[in-house]
Amino acid sequence: METAQPPGAPALTPFSLTEDQIAIQEMALGFATDTLAPNAMRWDEEKHFPVAEMRAAAALGMGGIYINEDVGGSGLSRLDAALIFEALSTGCPTVAAFISIHNMCAWMIDRYGSDDQRKSFLPKLCTMEHLASYCLTEPGAGSDAAALKTRAVRDGDTYVLDGQKQFISGAGVSDIYVVMVRTGEAGPSGISTVIVEKGTPGLSFGANEKKMGWNAQPTRAVIFENCRIPVANRIGPEGIGFKIAMAGLDGGRLNIGACSIGGAQGALDKALAYAQERKAFGSRIADFQALQFKLADMATELEAARSFLWRAAASLDAKAPDATKLCAMAKRVATDTGFEVANQALQIHGGYGYLADYGIEKIVRDLRVHQILEGTNEVMRMIVARGLVGRAKGN
Numbered sequence: 001m002e003t004a005q006p007p008g009a010p011a012l013t014p015f016s017l018t019e020d021q022i023a024i025q026e027m028a029l030g031f032a033t034d035t036l037a038p039n040a041m042r043w044d045e046e047k048h049f050p051v052a053e054m055r056a057a058a059a060l061g062m063g064g065i066y067i068n069e070d071v072g073g074s075g076l077s078r079l080d081a082a083l084i085f086e087a088l089s090t091g092c093p094t095v096a097a098f099i100s101i102h103n104m105c106a107w108m109i110d111r112y113g114s115d116d117q118r119k120s121f122l123p124k125l126c127t128m129e130h131l132a133s134y135c136l137t138e139p140g141a142g143s144d145a146a147a148l149k150t151r152a153v154r155d156g157d158t159y160v161l162d163g164q165k166q167f168i169s170g171a172g173v174s175d176i177y178v179v180m181v182r183t184g185e186a187g188p189s190g191i192s193t194v195i196v197e198k199g200t201p202g203l204s205f206g207a208n209e210k211k212m213g214w215n216a217q218p219t220r221a222v223i224f225e226n227c228r229i230p231v232a233n234r235i236g237p238e239g240i241g242f243k244i245a246m247a248g249l250d251g252g253r254l255n256i257g258a259c260s261i262g263g264a265q266g267a268l269d270k271a272l273a274y275a276q277e278r279k280a281f282g283s284r285i286a287d288f289q290a291l292q293f294k295l296a297d298m299a300t301e302l303e304a305a306r307s308f309l310w311r312a313a314a315s316l317d318a319k320a321p322d323a324t325k326l327c328a329m330a331k332r333v334a335t336d337t338g339f340e341v342a343n344q345a346l347q348i349h350g351g352y353g354y355l356a357d358y359g360i361e362k363i364v365r366d367l368r369v370h371q372i373l374e375g376t377n378e379v380m381r382m383i384v385a386r387g388l389v390g391r392a393k394g395n
């Protein structure tokens with residue numbers, strides 16, 4: 001059976017959390033409430049990337065959540081990470097999402113890098129003294145990422161990089177760029193993954209993009225022009241870069257899904273409080289059954305998405321054969337549900353929901369992009385459909 005687990009794998013039904021997991025959740029929630037939530041709206045307005053606060057999160061173990069402990073990581077599970085990202089996102093989905101991308105890059109180095117690479121890059125990534133960016137998308141290759149064109153041409157013990165990455169989160173500020181480049185033939189088997197350090201001659205950045213949301217983190221093009229890096233910066237052998245990139249995204253998708261659930265939970269909590277205060281037609285709006293049913297559906301759909309995300313996280317922890325499919329399913333469900341719940345929370349606030357002061361429209365703006373990045377939700381359907389009907393021509 002497809003869902004059969006490898007011998008000795010942990011159980012796949014995490015319907016109750018352990019004491020440790022509850023403690024991890026409370027720690028992240030405390031950080032979100034004390035450090036992220038009070039500043040989130042200002043950071044959004046000022047387009048401020050809160051590096052100091054992210055380092056404070058890293059001091060609590062959130063810079064290398066599922067990184068091995070020998071290089072400074074916390075050695076936690078994917079399910080633990082899902083709890084952390086949901087909790088952080090109740091304070092600010094944008095900052096939580098960048099911490100997720102950073103963790104994804106660190107994991108790619110931890111999982112596929114050499115011992116030298118792990119020891120040289122990961123300690124500073126785990127403390128977030130160094131930040132990391134994930135560079136896959138290009139102007140002409142988004143959903144069809146295997147069509148990427150950025151070239152790395154070997155010259156002795158160096159590679160020379162030429163090309164451009166688009167929409168890179170953290171770009172310009174990050175110290176470490178985990179970059180998917182073409183070292184061989186067309187298609188996925190000609191792709192390798194390399195590390196490019198900030199300050200390398202030939203590495204430059206585009207302007208900070210003006211965006212609908214995610215304003216508390218920069219998004220820029222990353223440009224390589226005759227950019228020379230050591231061959232020793234390649235992660236794993238040539239030709240497995242696409243596999244590394246996709247493996248990183250399995251976990252990244254869980255985290256982004258968790259960020260949507262946390263953001264939506266924050267919006268639902270605000271809507272619940274508002275509905276019990278706001279009066280219309282002589283009573284609290286919470287007394288109208290139509291509104292009660294709406295709130296009930298929001299809470300139910302959020303809980304369903306959360307439970308499914310935990311199931312997908314447990315499958316990745318267990319290295320289950322269908323983990324990639326479950327992560328894609330969970331990413332779509334969690335990010336679609338999260339956006340819808342946040343949007344309904346805005347509706348419950350009436351006109352006030354549309355005003356920046358109430359903090360709801362920011363959540364809606366932030367969660368919208370989760371349906372687009374780390375693979376669009378159409379791409380998530382493609383991944384699921386491949387398992388059902390096989391790979392279509394051109395996909």
Ligand SMILES: Cc1cc2nc3c(=O)[nH]c(=O)nc-3n(C[C@H](O)[C@H](O)[C@H](O)COP(=O)(O)OP(=O)(O)OC[C@H]3O[C@@H](n4cnc5c(N)ncnc54)[C@H](O)[C@@H]3O)c2cc1C
Pocket residue numbers: 101133134135136137141142143144166167168169170211214219369372373374375376377378379382395
């Ligand atoms: C704020 C932000 C931050 C980002 N951060 C990063 C980052 O850090 N690193 C990184 O590498 N990338 C990043 N991205 C890029 C993101 O992953 C891509 O935008 C996304 O993968 C989609 O690619 P695209 O924009 O080129 O859209 P396209 O691939 O051009 O897709 C356009 C539309 O066509 C649909 N579509 C495409 N192919 C199919 C198909 N076969 N069947 C059905 N529908 C299809 C898509 O779902 C989409 O709706 C970021 C994007 C944004 C907006």
